[in-house]
Amino acid sequence: GAVVSQHPSRVICKSGTSVKIECRSLDFQATTMFWYRQFPKKSLMLMATSNEGSKATYEQGVEKDKFLINHASLTLSTLTVTSAHPEDSSFYICSASSTGFMAYEQYFGPGTRLTVT
Amino acid sequence: AQSVAQPEDQVNVAEGNPLTVKCTYSVSGNPYLFWYVQYPNRGLQFLLKYITGDNLVKGSYGFEAEFNKSQTSFHLKKPSALVSDSALYFCAVRVPTFSGGYNKLIFGAGTRLAVHP
Numbered sequence: 001g002a003v004v005s006q007h008p009s010r011v012i013c014k015s016g017t018s019v020k021i022e023c024r025s026l027d028f029q030a031t032t033m034f035w036y037r038q039f040p041k042k043s044l045m046l047m048a049t050s051n052e053g054s055k056a057t058y059e060q061g062v063e064k065d066k067f068l069i070n071h072a073s074l075t076l077s078t079l080t081v082t083s084a085h086p087e088d089s090s091f092y093i094c095s096a097s098s099t100g101f102m103a104y105e106q107y108f109g110p111g112t113r114l115t116v117t
Numbered sequence: 118a119q120s121v122a123q124p125e126d127q128v129n130v131a132e133g134n135p136l137t138v139k140c141t142y143s144v145s146g147n148p149y150l151f152w153y154v155q156y157p158n159r160g161l162q163f164l165l166k167y168i169t170g171d172n173l174v175k176g177s178y179g180f181e182a183e184f185n186k187s188q189t190s191f192h193l194k195k196p197s198a199l200v201s202d203s204a205l206y207f208c209a210v211r212v213p214t215f216s217g218g219y220n221k222l223i224f225g226a227g228t229r230l231a232v233h234p
Contacts, residue, residue: 006160034221043207043224044161093160095222106222108153108160 006109021079023094029074030096038091084116123225138193140208149211150191198232
């Protein structure tokens with residue numbers, strides 16, 4: 001149980017275009033989803049926290065207008081990188097959490113490798 | 118400030134030998150501690166957690182970790198390493214989010230474990 005998927009696994013886009021990454025909880029209802037960014041050989045940097053049906057809470061230094069997060073249902077959150085630039089190239093990982101017996105755990109998706117050319 | 122430290126960038130161990138990956142934390146209140154493993158180009162996989170109770174926590178794939186409150190440590194251990202254990206390991210601590218939520222994770226920098234045949 002507690003499976004989280006991400007789509008796509010890899011995406012290449014041209015500079016100036018936008019790209020959407022989906023994060024789905026497949027077998028549980030995720031009241032909270034998290035979006036992380038990971039640079040090569042580095043730790044995970046939390047970008048934002050989103051609760052279903054409400055606006056995302058962004059970490060300091062993360063541009064809200066550039067990284068649009070939507071958490072419209074209990075099983076789906078999306079991250080849209082708007083007007084992407086090469087410096088946005090990174091590995092983006094989502095995680096999902098829920099109340100109840102899994103309240104202290106986050107379950108992570110497999111990640112999405114974004115390359116902006 | 119709440120933080121997690123993994124003092125070793127890399128740990129090398131021979132197959133069959135015991136391994137230890139170190140983690141220390143700084144957090145106000147009772148710590149909720151986690152270990153995750155990441156294989157190349159993959160998301161994070163949950164290994165084990167400490168919430169309360171027995172200081173020795175057993176997790177997946179034969180790993181265990183010992184919570185030491187006086188030393189503020191949560192070192193990951195395995196009695197006999199396998200080549201397949203080679204991966205990137207992250208220690209994390211749960212802290213409240215700025216919005217008052219309950220399960221934001223702060224990650225250590227990660228330790229690369231290399232198990233040699």
